[in-house]
Amino acid sequence: MSAQPMLHAPLVLVTGGKGGVGKTTLAASLAVQLRAQGLRTLLCDLDLGLANLHVLLGIEPLHTIEQALADECALSDCIVPGQGGIDVLVGSNGSAAMAQLSPDMRARLLEQLAQVSTGYDVVVGDSAAGIGPDVLAFGALARMVLVVTTPDPSAAADAYGLVKALVAESGARGLDLPTPELVLNQVSGAREAELSAARLAQVCQRFLTRSPRLAGWVPRAPRIAEAARRRVPFALAGGPAGSGSGERECVQRLARRVVLGLGMESVSSAAVGNRAQDWSLS
Numbered sequence: 328m329s330a331q332p333m334l335h336a337p338l339v340l341v342t343g344g345k346g347g348v349g350k351t352t353l354a355a356s357l358a359v360q361l362r363a364q365g366l367r368t369l370l371c372d373l374d375l376g377l378a379n380l381h382v383l384l385g386i387e388p389l390h391t392i393e394q395a396l397a398d399e400c401a402l403s404d405c406i407v408p409g410q411g412g413i414d415v416l417v418g419s420n421g422s423a424a425m426a427q428l429s430p431d432m433r434a435r436l437l438e439q440l441a442q443v444s445t446g447y448d449v450v451v452g453d454s455a456a457g458i459g460p461d462v463l464a465f466g467a468l469a470r471m472v473l474v475v476t477t478p479d480p481s482a483a484a485d486a487y488g489l490v491k492a493l494v495a496e497s498g499a500r501g502l503d504l505p506t507p508e509l510v511l512n513q514v515s516g517a518r519e520a521e522l523s524a525a526r527l528a529q530v531c532q533r534f535l536t537r538s539p540r541l542a543g544w545v546p547r548a549p550r551i552a553e554a555a556r557r558r559v560p561f562a563l564a565g566g567p568a569g570s571g572s573g574e575r576e577c578v579q580r581l582a583r584r585v586v587l588g589l590g591m592e593s594v595s596s597a598a599v600g601n602r603a604q605d606w607s608l609s
């Protein structure tokens with residue numbers, strides 16, 4: 328087992344077994360909401376081979392993680408200001424080498440990530456789908472892992488497979504990592520989210536003796552796809568105020584759960600007190 332580099336800020340890894348379930352969409356809006364709750368937030372594109380977070384955020388990157396790993400720039404050069412006051416660490420798209428990092432390269436990336444995490448309260452990672460070695464390594468580094476799935480049975484099956492692989496990796500590294508938590512995306516409402524999560528948790532309890540909790544849910548909403556087309560995180564795109572089921576309220580609730588799960592309530596409220604003038608708080 329290689330020594331784990333320590334990030335200066337807790338990593339929240341937004342991952343999922345399947346592509347297209349909404350990992351990138353939710354990671355971006357979660358980061359914006361954590362920032363709105365007063366936390367200095369770094370959003371990292373950890374989908375190393377097929378990075379597309381910058382596309383969703385309308386960022387034209389000058390440098391990418393791939394260049395940093397090739398020593399063409401520092402990893403800090405790949406950080407650019409994003410919407411809503413977050414900082415974004417940009418990855419590169421279409422690089423087969425990045426999609427299959429060697430253990431040495433991965434170790435270097437993790438070390439550099441640890442360095443750039445200084446100065447942030449929280450790091451949100453947008454992960455690739457699946458159970459590849461990068462996903463498992465980032466999962467082992469994370470303080471909180473959010474497994475995104477839709478109610479679709481094949482997405483749920485892949486979410487189970489990912490939880491299983493993350494639990495096995497944690498055991499293999501001799502770490503006692505917290506059980507990953509679920510985020511149900513593209514649901515019709517709270518009931519569908521709770522039923523789908525309960526079904527998944529039951530299977531996990533039976534076969535893994537772990538019961539992932541439901542960290543949050545987000546409805547299927549045309550406004551989310553529309554915001555993506557306009558390259559705006561949906562958390563900044565508005566929604567039906569006060570309805571309690573709007574996508575924006577949902578991601579606010581998810582951010583509150585993350586703050587709680589990280590044990591950062593006091594950091595968050597102190598930061599909100601200090602920075603309330605700077606950022607609109609909803």
Ligand SMILES: Nc1ncnc2c1ncn2[C@@H]1O[C@H](COP(=O)(O)OP(=O)(O)O)[C@@H](O)[C@H]1O
Binds near residue numbers: 351513546548551552
């Ligand atoms: N809750 C939602 N409602 C409607 N469309 C969504 C929702 N979540 C994600 N999408 C859309 O689904 C597509 C895939 O989302 P993305 O975040 O790129 O998935 P992933 O990162 O898991 O591959 C995007 O077009 C996105 O706008």
Ligand SMILES: [Mg+2]
Binds near residue numbers: 352374379454
């Ligand atoms: Mg993605």
